[in-house]
Amino acid sequence: MTRIISSLAEVSAAYDALYCDLWGCLHNGRAPWPAAVAALKAFRATGGRVVLMTNAPRPNRFVEAQLDRMGVPRDAWDMIVSSGDAAQAGMFSGMVGRRVYHLGPEKDLGFFTEVPAEFAGAPTIERVPLEDAEGIVCTGPFDEMTETPEDYRATFLYAKAKGLKLLCTNPDIVVDYGDRRIYCAGALAALYEEMGGTSLYFGKPHPPIYDLARRRLAATGVEVESGRVLAVGDGFLTDILGGLAEGTDTLFVTGGLAAEDFGPDVEAPEPALLQPWLDARQISPTWAIGRLR
Known part of the structure; x- marks a missing residue:
């Protein structure tokens, strides 16, 4: 107990x-x-x-x-x-390809630009439009203050049809920002799995x-x-x-x-x-x- x-x-x-x-x-x-x-x-x-x-x-x-x-x-x-940190290792190892679609706000661009020392010599990761992508890197909604996972259903239908894997950089479903509850990347990854797509997770648990x-x-x-x-x-x-x-x-x-x-x-x-x-x-x-x- x-x-x-x-x-x-x-x-x-x-x-x-x-x-x-x-x-x-x-x-x-x-x-x-x-x-x-x-x-x-x-x-x-x-x-x-x-x-x-x-x-x-x-x-x-x-x-x-x-x-x-x-x-x-x-x-x-x-x-x-x-x-x-953990998800970067997955991305730079090529787990969702080298040409990736970034689903997330601009504040998370450091995920792509801050290359860990152990991957300094790895092939470059290129951010591309969804239609050209080999995989998706999801750091959250584009606008976490207003959007919900349902706003991405059409995007995920297209990604699933292409067979793209989604690398989830934050398995949290929601967090409280002051007195406001907002959705995280984990909520988007869960919806993608629910729709039959494949999501890869690196954070807790x-x-x-x-x-x-x-x-x-x-x-x-x-x-x-x-x-x-x-x-x-x-x-x-x-x-x-x-x-x-x-x-x-x-x-x-x-x-x-x-x-x-x-x-x-x-x-x-x-x-x-x-x-x-x-x-x-x-x-x-x-x-x-x-x-x-």
Whole structure:
């Protein structure tokens, strides 16, 4: 049974590293939550490593710049591993061809221009119109503030007829931007699969992003056993399922995407509401907390 805790400090001594989600845990898309920042700083002060693990469809350098603009202090984390990082490896390996159609906003162009060092000598990836493409790279809707997956049904019918694979750089279905809920690349990839197309995933809950996190920790001289890692997140289908599949303990932040299901106080989920919600999904996170603190 999942135990509700009031602070990360209650259980942090059992872990050497955190795989901590961003949206819904550390920030709301516009500003960080001070209590979450303080919790991560306190964990690092005891020698723990904080890996910010995000399904953002951009290389980590762009995520870092976004966090800087929000005012997230650098001493709250050790490294950033993004879905964009893991998906880049798939793209530059040629998993959807070398001539690709980019489905996504211009803010994600760094996904194509920031070539990882290990692929510096790889053949060029060219962005082309859909009719000339060998595959699709999806970083989200063109206009995430107004569009829904249904806006792309005609595009996907054409892509499916051409037999194109879709590389999904962000498996999240939705995120909350301030008080607004917006669709992510995962929602588009799910629709494409529903229509009979093939989608490839690299972020949480899929293995590539966790493999990348382990490699990057090892590169700093840190080898962490799965049992000493805590996966923290508000995305039940991404953060929690991904952590469980990797053999790590999990901390479900109930005050994120599913906050309205657990009572009026976002900081204090009601056990009588939380446990049936978890039972219906037949999976139990190790811990639960209203907001990361």
